[in-house]
Each structure stands twice: as C-alpha cells, then as structure tokens.
Amino acid sequence: MLANTSYNDKKINQTIxxxxxxxxxxxxxxxxxxxxxxxxxxxxxxEEIATLxxxxxxxxxxxxxxxxxxxxxxFRSLLETFSLVIPYYKLVVFKPANSFxxxxxxxxxxxxAPAKNRAVHRFMExxxxxxxxxxxxxxxxL
Numbered sequence: 600m601l602a603n604t605s606y607n608d609k610k611i612n613q614t615i616x617x618x619x620x621x622x623x624x625x626x627x628x629x630x631x632x633x634x635x636x637x638x639x640x641x642x643x644x645x646e647e648i649a650t651l652x653x654x655x656x657x658x659x660x661x662x663x664x665x666x667x668x669x670x671x672x673x674f675r676s677l678l679e680t681f682s683l684v685i686p687y688y689k690l691v692v693f694k695p696a697n698s699f700x701x702x703x704x705x706x707x708x709x710x711x712a713p714a715k716n717r718a719v720h721r722f723m724e725x726x727x728x729x730x731x732x733x734x735x736x737x738x739x740x741l
Contacts, residue, residue, distance in 0.1 A: 600684040601647065601706060604673070618686050619669030636663040636722045639710035641674065642698070648683070648706060651676045661708060663701075665726060668733055672701060672708055683708065687730045692723070699723060 600618060602611050623634050641659040644652060652659050654676050661674040669686035683706055691702040699719075700709040712719045 602682050602684065603679055604682040605679045615671065615682070615684050618684050619671060620667035622664075622666060631665070631725065634665040637716070637718045638662060639699075639712075639719065641708055642711055643700075643707075643709035645706045645708075648674075648681075648708060651681060661710065663722070663726070665729055670701075670726065674708075687733045690730060692727070692730075 600614070602615070604611060604615075623631065628634050638660050639662065641652070641661055652674070657675075659674065661672050664671045664673065669684065670690065672683040672685070674681055674683075683701075683703070685701065685703040689703045693700040693702070694712075697711065697713050698709050699712050700707055712723070714720075
C-alpha cells in the first residue's frame with residue numbers, strides 16, 4: 600500500500616496498523632536495539648514511486664521502520680511524506696550486488712548498500728529475522 604502520510608489521517612493510520620501492526624513500544628525498541636534503519640539512498644524505483652520522486656531535484660533517500668507484522672518504507676517528495684506499507688507475507692527482498700530491493704505487488708524500491716556500511720547490513724539481518732519469525736509457515740495461517 601502506497602499512501603501519503605504527511606497529515607494525521609485516522610483512516611490511513613488505522614489501515615497501516617491493521618496491515619503491519621502498531622509501532623513497537625519504547626521498551627521493545629530498546630530490547631531490539633532500535634527499529635529504524637539508517638538513511639538509505641534510493642537509486643531505482645517502480646514507475647509510480649519514480650513519478651513521485653521526480654517532482655523535486657533533491658537527493659532521494661528513505662528510511663525503513665520495523666513493525667510487528669511488516670515494514671514501512673518512508674520517503675519524501677517536495678513537502679510530502681509517502682509510505683510504502685509492506686506486510687511480511689508480501690515482502691520480497693533481493694540482494695543484487697551492493698544493493699537491496701524491497702518488492703510488494705507492483706511497487707519496488709532499490710537502495711544502495713555498500714559493503715563498508717555495516718549498519719545497513721545489521722539492520723537487514725534484523726529485518727530478515729523478524730520476517731522469518733512472523734511469516735506464516737502454511738497457506739492456512741494467512
């Protein structure tokens with residue numbers, strides 16, 4: 600789900616919470632050593648996201664937030680904040696060369712992940728661990 604989350608819209612917030620769960624508590628955040636990624640440089644996206652990012656000439660970057668049942672990838676275009684909400688059961692992550700690509704349905708975002716940047720790789724290990732813990736093992740679990 601791609602949504603404009605610049606404003607505090609109760610319907611959008613409720614839909615996000617239903618898809619990926621409510622944010623982790625402060626205590627849970629400390630236990631996990633943080634739930635947010637470092638700043639990730641975007642270098643390739645799907646057509647709809649590329650259109651949003653093309654409206655300004657700023658450098659494109661995003662952040663990933665972990666939730667109990669999914670992730671939220673947030674990026675900015677002009678003065679608006681957009682969120683790509685991905686439940687774990689629909690999340691597909693590829694690692695071509697020095698990058699990571701997050702896929703859901705028709706949307707994708709590719710981010711740069713140089714080998715020198717250990718923080719990004721540690722975050723991706725944490726994300727993969729949460730995904731395996733929370734993904735259904737059988738079709739009936741959906």
